[in-house]
Amino acid sequence: MKKILFASTALVATAGVAAAELTIGGSARFGLAYNEAETNETRIEQRMRVNITGIAETDAGVKLEARFRLEANEDDHENSISGRGPGAAGFAVSFGGLRVDVGNVSNVLDSGDQVDYYGYGIGFTSFLEANSNFNGPATGFGAGSADATTIKARYTVGDFSASLSYKETRAQAATFLKDATGADTTVVDTAAVAADEEVQLGLGYTLANGMSIGAVYSDTDTAGDYWVIGLNGTAGAIGYTVMVGDGDNQQDTSISASMNYEVSSATSIRALVADGGVTGADTAYGIGFRHGLGGGVTLAGGVGSDSSSNTKADLGVSFSF
Numbered sequence: 467m468k469k470i471l472f473a474s475t476a477l478v479a480t481a482g483v484a485a486a487e488l489t490i491g492g493s494a495r496f497g498l499a500y501n502e503a504e505t506n507e508t509r510i511e512q513r514m515r516v517n518i519t520g521i522a523e524t525d526a527g528v529k530l531e532a533r534f535r536l537e538a539n540e541d542d543h544e545n546s547i548s549g550r551g552p553g554a555a556g557f558a559v560s561f562g563g564l565r566v567d568v569g570n571v572s573n574v575l576d577s578g579d580q581v582d583y584y585g586y587g588i589g590f591t592s593f594l595e596a597n598s599n600f601n602g603p604a605t606g607f608g609a610g611s612a613d614a615t616t617i618k619a620r621y622t623v624g625d626f627s628a629s630l631s632y633k634e635t636r637a638q639a640a641t642f643l644k645d646a647t648g649a650d651t652t653v654v655d656t657a658a659v660a661a662d663e664e665v666q667l668g669l670g671y672t673l674a675n676g677m678s679i680g681a682v683y684s685d686t687d688t689a690g691d692y693w694v695i696g697l698n699g700t701a702g703a704i705g706y707t708v709m710v711g712d713g714d715n716q717q718d719t720s721i722s723a724s725m726n727y728e729v730s731s732a733t734s735i736r737a738l739v740a741d742g743g744v745t746g747a748d749t750a751y752g753i754g755f756r757h758g759l760g761g762g763v764t765l766a767g768g769v770g771s772d773s774s775s776n777t778k779a780d781l782g783v784s785f786s787f
Contacts, residue, residue, distance in 0.1 A: 486522040486523075487521050488518070488521075489520075490516065490517070491519075492517055492536075492786070492787060493787070494785055495511065495513050495782055496513075497590055497781050499511040499589075499778075499782075500777070501593075501777075503776040509540065510540070511590075512538075516536040517534075518533065518534055518536070518552070519532070527561060527562075528561045529558075529561070530558070533557075534551065534552040534555045535551055535552065535553050535607070535608065536549070536551035536552055537550055552609075553570060553611065553612075554569060555570055565621075567616070568615065568617050570608065571618055572605065572616070572618065573603070573606070573616055573618060573666050573684075574684075575602050575682050576604035576605055576606035577606070577631075579627065579670065580669060581709065582678075582698045582709070583694065583696070583709070585698075585722065585724035586726040587736075588736055588738055588754040588770050589752070589754050589767055589780040589781075590756075590764070590767060590768075590780055590783065593778045594752040594768075594770045596707055596722045597709070597722070598722070598738075598740040598773055599740040599743035599749075599750055600720045600722070600743060602682075602684060602711060603666075605633070613635050614633050614634055615633070616632070626670070626671050628668065629666075630666070631665070633664045635664075636661055662687045663686065665684070666682060667682070668682040668683075669681055673699075679696070681693065681694065689713070689714065691713055692712075692713030693711060693712060694710070695711070703728040704725055706726075707725075708722070708723050709723075716744055717744055718745065718747075721740070721741055721742055722740035722741070723740075724737070724739075725738075731758075733756070733757045735755050737752070737753045737754075739751040740773075743773065747774075748771070748772075748774065748775045750771060750772050751771055752778075753770065754769070755767060759783075763783055763785040764784050765782075765783050766782065766783075766784065767782070
C-alpha cells in the first residue's frame with residue numbers, strides 16, 4: 467500500500483491538526499472462472515479496486531478518515547466489462563478504544579468486528595464463503611452509491627468488544643388527487659418515508675489461547691430478526707471458523723465450518739462446508755489452495771458446489787499494491 471504524505475502549509479496550518487496524509491492502495495485479480503449454471507460456463511475473471519483514503523489526526527490523538535473506492539470488473543458474467551466510481555464516501559472517527567463509522571460503511575455483520583462471517587473463502591475469487599447458506603443482512607463499503615447512510619460504533623476494552631450499527635432506507639411516497647371515480651390522477655406531493663430500518667448489535671471476546679467468540683443480532687423491518695454466533699482461531703498450522711445462524715427469513719438453522727492449513731510458509735490448503743438455510747438449499751462445499759509468489763502476488767484456485775448444487779471452480783492470480 468502506497469502512502470502519500472502531505473505536509474503542505476495549507477494542511478499543517480489548520481488549527482489543532484497534527485498530521486494529514488493521503489493513502490492510495492488496492493488490489494487486482496485475473497484468471498479463469500467456471501460456473502455450470504451460466505450460459506458461458508467458463509469466463510475470464512477480472513477485477514481491480516483502488517481505495518483512496520484521507521487521514522488526519524489532531525494534537526489530542528483523535529484520528530479522522532474519509533475513503534472512497536474506484537473499481538473495474540466483469541459486468542454480468544457474459545464477458546462484458548465496465549468500471550465504476552468514485553463511489554459514495556465513508557467516514558470514521560477514532561480515539562482510544564472507540565471508533566465511529568458513518569456513510570458508505572459496513573454494518574456489524576459485514577465488518578467482521580465480532581463474527582468472521584466470510585471465513586476462509588475458496589478460490590482466488592472466494593466463490594464459496596462461510597456464509598454461503600446464511601441469509602444475514604450483511605451490507606458493506608463498495609465502489610458505487612449506497613441506498614442509505616450506515617452508522618456503526620465499536621468500542622474495545624481489553625479482550626472485550628461491542629459494536630452497534632444503524633441504517634434507515636427511505637423511499638418516496640406520493641400523494642395524489644382523486645378523480646370522480648376515486649382513481650389517482652395528479653401528484654400533489656411527494657415525501658421521503660422510512661421504508662426499512664436495520665439495527666445490529668454485536669459482542670465479542672478473545673480468549674487467552676487466541677480463540678475468539680462472538681455473536682451478532684440483527685433486526686430489520688423487512689427481514690425480521692436474525693442472529694449469528696461464530697467461533698474462530700488457530701491451532702498450530704490450522705486456522706478455523708465455525709458459525710451458526712438463524713432468523714425469520716430462514717426455515718432451517720444454518721451451520722458452516724471453514725479451515726486453512728499452512729502446508730508451508732507460502733502454501734496453504736483451504737476447505738469449507740455450509741449447510742441449512744432456506745428449504746431446498748443443498749450443502750455447499752469446496753476445497754482450494756493458495757500459494758504466495760512473493761511481492762504481494764498470490765496464485766490461488768479451487769473447486770466446489772454451491773447451495774444449488776452447481777459446480778464452480780477458478781484459477782488465477784491476485785495481488786495488492
